[in-house]
Amino acid sequence: MFESFIKSCSKNIIGNENNIKLSLACIVCGGSILIEDFPGTGKTTFAKTITYNLGLDFKRIQFTSDLLPADILGYNFFKGDQNIFQKGPIFTNVVLADELNRGSAKSQSAFLEAMEEKNVTIDGETYKLPDPFFVIATQNPMDSSGTSMLPDSQIDRFMVSFSLTELSDNQKKEVLKNNFTFDENQILNINWNEIKNQKEKININENIYDYILNIESFINQLNKDIYISPRCLKQISELGKGWSLIHDRDYVSHQDIKDILPFIIRHRIRFLNEENEKINFIKNEILGKIEIPK
Template identity: 60%
Template sequence: MLKEIISNVSKNVIGNEFNIKISLATIISGGHILIEDLPGTGKTTFAKSITNSLNLDFKRIQFTSDLLPSDILGYTYIKNDNFEINKGPIFTNIVLADELNRASPKTQSAFLESMEEKTVTIDKETFKLPDPFCVIATQNPSDLSGTSLLPESQLDRFSISFSLDNLNKKERLKLLNNEDTTLNQNNSNFNFSKIKNIKEIHITQKVIEYLDNISEHIKTNFNEIHISPRSLKQTLKLAKSLSLINGKDYVTFQEIKEVLPYVLRHRINIVEKNEIFDFINNEILNKVSVPNEE
């Protein structure tokens, strides 16, 4: 079932198979996704294709410099001498925050409560968001005009981040020859609630110890990198979701190794973006032995 979802998304998104897989794992685990790339590279198409294949409710918010928090969350108004709530577009299963870093920091912060607590507060009244709820945010590189850096408090709420893969010549030709640019319709046969709960995926103490060893290695050798407890919990949930997609009911060291570069990517700013995955593999993963294999 989940492999069929990946195949369905791949019809619209050329290449990027593992990006599709780990994005699906993130949604299953209740996390959030940050896609950073240049304009016109297919970030929005990627987000819409995943949502359509999962048959979930979807809304898109185009971020601009004049967007207000109330445009996202909603607001109260008076109708027939009574206060009414007009809920904003954030009340959906998957919200695409398109070009998030074009908005002001005040507007960006409107997502903080929803991404952590899965709730929204409008004029002191708190509302629960739909389940599942996921933010898929896209952002342009920070050196482009009209952009601003996302604060660390918001970056840490994103479970993973990545850029879309560069296409080889065969994939580029396939993309250029694809005249049908419309996205596939929702998969009406798919029921998200029937996905196995990741709490049923077993994870041993040795795997948890391995992740903690990686965290200690980073703290000891790279003071500039902040690895929060939230990010470590996100890593475990992602590893469970990836195991589920791979058809297993347990987590191995390999799942930790596969998800960790995506978890750490937006938390590392001491190397260039295009060198981060190599840095994580060479300076972190290759230097931390798995338990019992020292």
């Protein structure tokens, strides 16, 4: 089932098969995705392609300095003597928060409850968001003009982050020749309740949990600016299940944790800026120095 989805997405997303798999694993776990790269590298195309191939409703919010929370969540207004709630664009299955770090702190924080609780509160009234609900956010690198660093409370809610793979010359030619196409016959018709049940049946033994806790303990001993919250630990185990599910396995292995960990920890590292530096640090200075429990 997932193989056809990956092939279909790869027609429009050239040279990023691993990022497609990672995004799919994250989505089946109900997580949110942060894509960090320079303007014009295909972040929006990536998000649209994933969404279209899932056959879900999709809305895009362009973050700017003057965007207000009401522009995202919605607002109440009176029509005669009746109070009416006008839903904002966040009421959809997949929200593309484009250039999230160009928005004001107020507009960014408007996403917090939605991402975590899957509902929003307007004037004391709580409204449930559609099921399923996911956020795919893009942000420009911190040294780009007009950007501001996302707060830890926001960053911690993203399950994974990645940059799009740098393309070879041949892959760039493919991009130049390719026109964005979408085949409705390739839509992945997911029964989300069934997916949840399948994911929960995937086995994680005590040895894997010990390995995750060893990783947390090792990172804490490094004395580096890396924040590993209980939410982050839960995301590691959940994404491990999602990664196993899309690879058609019913158990999580140590290698699964090694495969996904760089993309979970990456956006929680504050003392490095370059993506390659972060990924190499995680692989060499963390995973490369932690023994697998016997």
